[in-house]
Amino acid sequence: MVLEQQSKVASERQTQELEAMAKERAQHFALLKSRIDRVEAAELDLTRHMEQMNAAVGELKAQVKKLEAQQEGLQKQGAEIRSQSALLSKLQSKVKEVEDEVQKAAAGLHQETASREKAVEEAWRKNKQDLQTEMTKLEQKMAKLTSDSVATNKADMLHEISNQVGQVQQENATGLKKLETSLKQNISASQTYVQQQLNTQLQDMQHNLQEFLRKQDAALQQRFQKELEAHAASVKQHQDALSGKLESINAGQVAVGRTLQKTGQDLQVCQETQATFRDTVERRIGELSVDFQKVKVSQQVALSQEKITSEIRSLREGIDSIKLSVDAEKAPSRPCSPSGEVRPGPLLRPLYVRPAPVAAVAAAPPWQGVRVRSISPTSRAPVLQHAQPAVPAGFLPPASPEQVEQKPAEVISISCHSIPGVPVISGDYHLVSGETANGMPLWKHTTSDLWLYCGTNRRWFVGGHDAKDWKFRCEAGFIYSEPVPNGAMPDRAVGTWARFQGGIFLADPSITVKALPGLPDSGN
Structure with a gap:
């Protein structure tokens, strides 16, 4: 021993x-x-x-x-x-x-x-x-x-x-x-x-x-x-x-x-x-x-x-x-801004701290969020820019290779409490007809310039102007989901959504993403 x-x-x-x-x-x-x-x-x-x-x-x-x-x-x-x-x-x-x-x-x-x-x-x-x-x-x-x-x-x-x-x-x-x-x-x-x-x-x-x-x-x-x-x-x-x-x-x-x-x-x-x-x-x-x-x-x-x-x-x-x-x-990990473009605010590159391995016989506690370290300055900017997650592939759930065919909902409702320095994310997101992001549907907030889109790493993000400028070919946002199978809608994402706050991403079980009742949806 x-x-x-x-x-x-x-x-x-x-x-x-x-x-x-x-x-x-x-x-x-x-x-x-x-x-x-x-x-x-x-x-x-x-x-x-x-x-x-x-x-x-x-x-x-x-x-x-x-x-x-x-x-x-x-x-x-x-x-x-x-x-x-x-x-x-x-x-x-x-x-x-x-x-x-x-x-x-x-x-x-x-x-x-x-x-x-x-x-x-x-x-x-x-x-x-x-x-x-x-x-x-x-x-x-x-x-x-x-x-x-x-x-x-x-x-x-x-x-x-x-x-x-x-x-x-x-x-x-x-x-x-x-x-x-x-x-x-x-x-x-x-x-x-x-x-x-x-x-x-x-x-x-x-x-x-x-x-x-x-x-x-x-x-x-x-x-x-x-x-x-x-x-x-x-x-x-x-x-x-x-x-x-x-x-x-x-x-x-x-x-x-x-x-x-x-x-x-x-x-x-x-x-x-x-x-x-x-x-x-x-x-x-x-x-x-x-x-x-x-x-x-x-x-x-x-x-x-x-x-x-x-x-x-x-x-x-x-x-x-x-x-x-x-x-x-x-x-x-990719930077928050595309190469060749200088943007104001801190440049966040989160690096997750990995937990120690747990024996198979021990029961795993619920994930309460993982703190990250950032190389951005200690002073907080008035409005935080997008940050990109860098969760190790070893801790991601296995993705299903099967193609999932689902009909997108016309309206997606997201509930998330207010985050200092981040726009209000809660609200209704309407389906943008005729536009897609990385082959998946695209939703836009009713009152704000926020978009619900699928990133290049099979995660659903809620992003702002940066994501729109990059034509959504990125992995940036204020909240994101766990990786989903190909074709899975955001209201069918399995696992806990994570939110960006204070330079780190934390798992927040209170975040809910669902289709409004009475409208065509893909399930809840």
């Missing part, structure tokens, strides 16, 4: 080590595949980001060109305004000079008029004085002559003097008129000359502006051509850099393929080690059987042959169950 226990413990320990190794390799393979998918997705995102950046750079360059053109136009307008203001200031200065000259001429004219008036007055006074003197003399003479001749001479002299004064006044008025006329002619001539000069300068400015615009247009065209050539060269360099990146990515893919090949070789070595261990265990079992017989004969143990046979049978069944569990870990 001691040897049997020791061998049993050793075999269990080695089996556990092999299981742990197989689990570790499966996890490593899945993690490597997920990383490859993430790298590919990151490369695609980087490419899209580079394209967006190039487009943004082109837009910015166009905007910069527009701003430069606007700035040049504003500078030109400012230069024109400054030149016009300079011309206006010059014109104003010339007008001021002309006004000053006119004022000076008017002042000179006034002075000349005043001087002439003064001269006339002086001449008048002199003439008057002379006249008075002469009149005095004449009076003195007339005193000698007769009164008639004196009066006559006096009247003639006065008339002559008045005539002379009138002539002087007429000459002064004529001179003033001539002076005003010449002044007006000078002002109009100066204005005409200034206007002609302004027109000439404006024409010269227009001509110079046209020449400047033509030169600027030619320079801008040359600059634009050079910028186009530089941009083409930069685009070519960018394309060369992208081609280099693509070559590095291809090299990385080749390296990843080699790594995967090496991993497959390691898995093959593990399988060979498992086969060697299986042969060793069988040989050890035979040796233990012989030892048991020797111990029985030598020590004359009171154990019956039937008891020994039953113990050996239980040991064989336990080892067979371990073999089946190890065989089930050869192929790693």
Whole structure:
């Protein structure tokens, strides 16, 4: 018995080590595949980001060109305004000079008029004085002559003097008129000359502006051509850099393929080690059987042959169950999301912990659910994504090879209590006419985007958008059933349904799936 226990413990320990190794390799393979998918997705995102950046750079360059053109136009307008203001200031200065000259001429004219008036007055006074003197003399003479001749001479002299004064006044008025006329002619001539000069300068400015615009247009065209050539060269360099990146990515893919090949070789070595261990265990079992017989004969143990046979049978069944569990870990479980697609939320890959083998004579307790370990982060996402079961094939009930022909129900009712972070699964699921999933009927929830479908592993699942996007060619959902025979409807599934909660799948006997009464069904 001691040897049997020791061998049993050793075999269990080695089996556990092999299981742990197989689990570790499966996890490593899945993690490597997920990383490859993430790298590919990151490369695609980087490419899209580079394209967006190039487009943004082109837009910015166009905007910069527009701003430069606007700035040049504003500078030109400012230069024109400054030149016009300079011309206006010059014109104003010339007008001021002309006004000053006119004022000076008017002042000179006034002075000349005043001087002439003064001269006339002086001449008048002199003439008057002379006249008075002469009149005095004449009076003195007339005193000698007769009164008639004196009066006559006096009247003639006065008339002559008045005539002379009138002539002087007429000459002064004529001179003033001539002076005003010449002044007006000078002002109009100066204005005409200034206007002609302004027109000439404006024409010269227009001509110079046209020449400047033509030169600027030619320079801008040359600059634009050079910028186009530089941009083409930069685009070519960018394309060369992208081609280099693509070559590095291809090299990385080749390296990843080699790594995967090496991993497959390691898995093959593990399988060979498992086969060697299986042969060793069988040989050890035979040796233990012989030892048991020797111990029985030598020590004359009171154990019956039937008891020994039953113990050996239980040991064989336990080892067979371990073999089946190890065989089930050869192929790693599929990830929750298809390769090449990055989805938010934790990536769940449940790995079931296998129970220890139970002897045939012991009564098996009811299955209360099996806890699983997940490589997802400890933080819980707001909405959990689909998870894929990975129950070992050794613990699945045998499937019937016979084809079961059943008529699908129009409405399937599912009852399942609410699960935190998971959509409400309970409700009625109506048959989707004209659509199938993996050769089986398809039902859809009346109010939610949930589907009842048969997965690729002969289990019935209730899945969401992920399953719909994958066209139901997957093994993902929030609840699932035990494997069913080909053609068996979900309301005829044997065994307990399992639900996803808190990163693990648990068996939930309270989940019920049945066809509504009064409608065509396949049985309950």
